[in-house]
Amino acid sequence: xxxxxxxxxxxxxxxxxxxxxxxxxxxxxxxxxxxxxxxxxxxxxxxxxxxxxxxxxxxxxxxxxxxxxxxxxxxxxxxxxxxxxxxxxxxxxxxxxxxxxxxxxxxxxxxxxxxxxxxxxxxxxxxxxxxxxxxxxxxxxxxxxxxxxxxxxxxxxxxxxxxxxxxxxxxxxxxxxxxxxxxxxxxxxxxxxxxxxxxxxxxxxxxxxxxxxxxxxxxxxxxxxxxxxxxxxxxxxxxxxxx
Ligand SMILES: [Zn+2]
Ligand SMILES: [Zn+2]
Numbered sequence: 137x138x139x140x141x142x143x144x145x146x147x148x149x150x151x152x153x154x155x156x157x158x159x160x161x162x163x164x165x166x167x168x169x170x171x172x173x174x175x176x177x178x179x180x181x182x183x184x185x186x187x188x189x190x191x192x193x194x195x196x197x198x199x200x201x202x203x204x205x206x207x208x209x210x211x212x213x214x215x216x217x218x219x220x221x222x223x224x225x226x227x228x229x230x231x232x233x234x235x236x237x238x239x240x241x242x243x244x245x246x247x248x249x250x251x252x253x254x255x256x257x258x259x260x261x262x263x264x265x266x267x268x269x270x271x272x273x274x275x276x277x278x279x280x281x282x283x284x285x286x287x288x289x290x291x292x293x294x295x296x297x298x299x300x301x302x303x304x305x306x307x308x309x310x311x312x313x314x315x316x317x318x319x320x321x322x323x324x325x326x327x328x329x330x331x332x333x334x335x336x337x338x339x340x341x342x343x344x345x346x347x348x349x350x351x352x353x354x355x356x357x358x359x360x361x362x363x364x365x366x367x368x369x370x371x372x373x374x375x376x377x378x379x
Pocket of ligand 2: 324325326328329330331332333334
């Protein structure tokens with residue numbers, strides 16, 4: 137199903153397959169990603185080493201084998217081709233709502249702050265409206281190319297296998313949820329964000345980006361829009377419905 141709320145195009149899908157990649161830990165100071173390093177022979181996670189530690193290993197002052205299983209041939213070879221950086225992957229099937237971000241918002245200088253705040257504000261609305269826990273609905277930003285232009289979509293997904301049904305309610309009541317979040321943010325006394333509105337223990341790494349002022353206009357726009365849901369075209373599918 138999809139709907140158009142003003143300039144916003146929003147899709148809902150049931151039992152959609154979502155693949156999440158974890159490319160590693162982001163250093164909050166440098167923004168650099170520290171990848172996961174894994175030995176493909178023995179399956180062990182190889183911890184990051186400092187330059188000094190690597191030098192010591194090469195010189196034989198320090199054991200390079202500690203992270204591998206005892207039988208692994210890479211234990212004695214610090215340049216082993218089996219030791220590689222990998223992305224971790226999780227695949228899940230559940231409900232998803234995709235919100236296409238209007239291109240003029242993507243082009244803003246403060247888009248990064250806007251999009252993090254927007255996602256958190258929608259989750260706040262969901263929590264206030266349906267009393268759901270902070271991690272039941274998660275989200276990410278998808279980037280794709282359309283007519284040579286970079287487009288962004290905010291994807292909200294259900295972390296429960298099979299879905300909890302909250303995202304369907306979210307899709308059907310988005311103006312109300314946006315209104316709920318907007319009122320909460322307007323009545324909150326903080327200047328940008330605090331623990332009673334957008335900050336949570338789980339989103340600590342983005343606390344610096346959250347600023348409720350950035351999204352109030354868009355929340356208001358969604359809050360005032362009129363719901364007009366279009367069912368998807370019937371699809372020739374034999375399995376579970378993908379709409
Ligand atoms: Zn190994
Ligand atoms: Zn606040």
